[in-house]
Amino acid sequence: MTSPARLVVVCGRSAASVGELVGGLKPLGDLVFLLDTSPYNDPLRALLAKVGTVLDVAPTAAATAELLRPLRPDGIVTFSESLLPLTASLAAALELPFHSPDSVALLTDKHEQRRRLRERGADTVRTHLLTSSSEWPAAVREVGLPAVLKPVRSEGSRNTHAVSEDAEGKALVHDLLDSGRERALVLEEFLIGRGSGAYAGYVSVESLASRGVVTHLAVTGKYPMMAPFRETGQFWPSALNPAEEREVLDLASRAVDALGVRTGLLHTEIILTADGPHIIEVNGRLGGLVNDLAVRAAGVSLVRLAGRVALGEHVVPEPVKPREVFYQFTHLAPLERVRFVKADGHGVIRRLPGVDTHRPLVQAGDWLDGGTAWTMLDLLTGRAASHGEMSALIDRALDTVEFTFGTQGGDIETLSGRACSPWAAPS
Structure with missing residues (x-):
């Protein structure tokens, strides 16, 4: 009798709820929940212990890999932005499918991602890296104002600001960098979306990569943001016309190829401007609340698809075509x-x-x-x-x-x- 597959789930603050994790992954085999040190995991520990093995991360990635090695896992996955680097390191050490460490470095560093997209001809947005407030004048000369100032590594629009005045930007950089609140910032060209009153001027593309084959499952429409960059909701399908959707999907494909992603879920945010679509950022994980849309609109768990790919299955699903909004x-x-x-x-x-x-x-x-x-x-x-x-x-x-x-x-x-x-x- 064949023993069930064993899947390691690296857990922290996540784009998937505990219910989505358990419901989507438990049918695939035995689960090992590897918990980071964030308070997010504290109330979940007892619940996760009822459905799988619970382990804590070791002080280093190498030590954590040795902790997992005797379990002989068949796959590893995470739905947490902050845990992508650790998961990639563990996957490489244990020879399991996941984003490569090189791809994760590009997926989680906003400056390096922009540079790679420009080098490969996928997009042309101007950016400048700042590690101290003394670099502000050079950043403004290269990027211009208005611009967007954001941390090199962040999620949920933390410390992301629209900057229109030189003095305002200089003060923000001083506050964020010289105080030690952030280690590095990126100043990006400000792109103006062409949204309507009901819909935002940006969308996201939800994709799955399996053995180098990338399937774009859906384009997610968005409601307008609240200042400065706070999201208020989303919907399937988007309100784009077919020509606009083709442009968006083509850009997403070029971006994924430029970043060298071959395995796992992707959530690519794209702004729609008067001169065509541009990348906001490519994320190497499930988009927030997107699994709920997929389950309700198409009966498809993106969490389960990611688990199947993590276990080595070649998964090429059909794009989602909802009959309702x-x-x-x-x-x-x-x-x-x-x-x-x-x-x-x-x-x-x-x-x-x-x-x-x-x-x-x-x-x-x-x-x-x-x-x-x-x-x-x-x-x-x-x-x-x-x-x-x-x-x-x-x-x-x-x-x-x-x-x-x-x-x-x-x-x-x-x-x-x-x-x-x-x-x-x-x-």
Whole structure:
């Protein structure tokens, strides 16, 4: 009798929920959960121990590989951006399929990724690396203003700023670098998306690489961002016309090829400008909340597809073609630090036609830190017959819910759902 396959899942703050990990991967074989030291894993340890073996990462990648070697794993996978380098090192040491260490270096370093894309002719966006505030004048000369300033390594738009004034940018660089909050920053050419009021001027492409064959599973449409770069939701299929979609997919293919990715999931963000699409960034992992869209729209678990590829199976799935529009929308907390008091109207939202679920994501008394990394207050999911019907439903939801916050000064403020969205009513 053949023993079940053994799959190592490297766990930290993840684009896949615990339910998605267990539901998607458990049918593939025995699971070994390798936990990093982040607090995210603390409440999950007991649950994961019920469905697999739980191990902690060792102080070094080499020591962690030796910890895993006696288990003779057949595959390794992660859905965590910060754990891509460790997972790539472990895969190389154990001779298992995954992104190569060289590819992961390009996928996780925004400056090196841009440089490779330019060298291979995949994209032309101007950038400059900064490691101290003294380099700011040279960066502005090369890139120009307005521009986008972001950490070389980050996720969730942490410390990402749009910069239009020289003095503003210089102060930000001083604050982030000279204080030690970030080790290196990238100044990037500011690209203007050509979105409409209902949809953002950017999309993402969800792809799977298997033995060098790259399948683009879907193009994900986006709602407009809130300042500075905070995402508010997404939907399948996108609202692009066929010609626009072909341009986007062609660019995604060139980018993946330039970065040398041959194995695993990819989430490529692309901005749509007047002179054509450009890469925002290529991520070597599952996109946030994208697995939910795939399961609801097509009955396909991207987590499971990634697990199958990790175990050595050659997987070439068909692109997803939903017959309805499936969406996810979230209200966002204010940029300033506030205490969440309550939300009203959840029951009404859940009864709206086209709403599948409406889930609160914060609890009364929670302090929400604000800042450039967004805090989701809730998650609204559902389906509609068309993009227009979806937009009308979101519009109704915006006027149905209210959120009450306490400020650090002790004041109480109630905001409509619309005020916590990109479509705030004019004052």
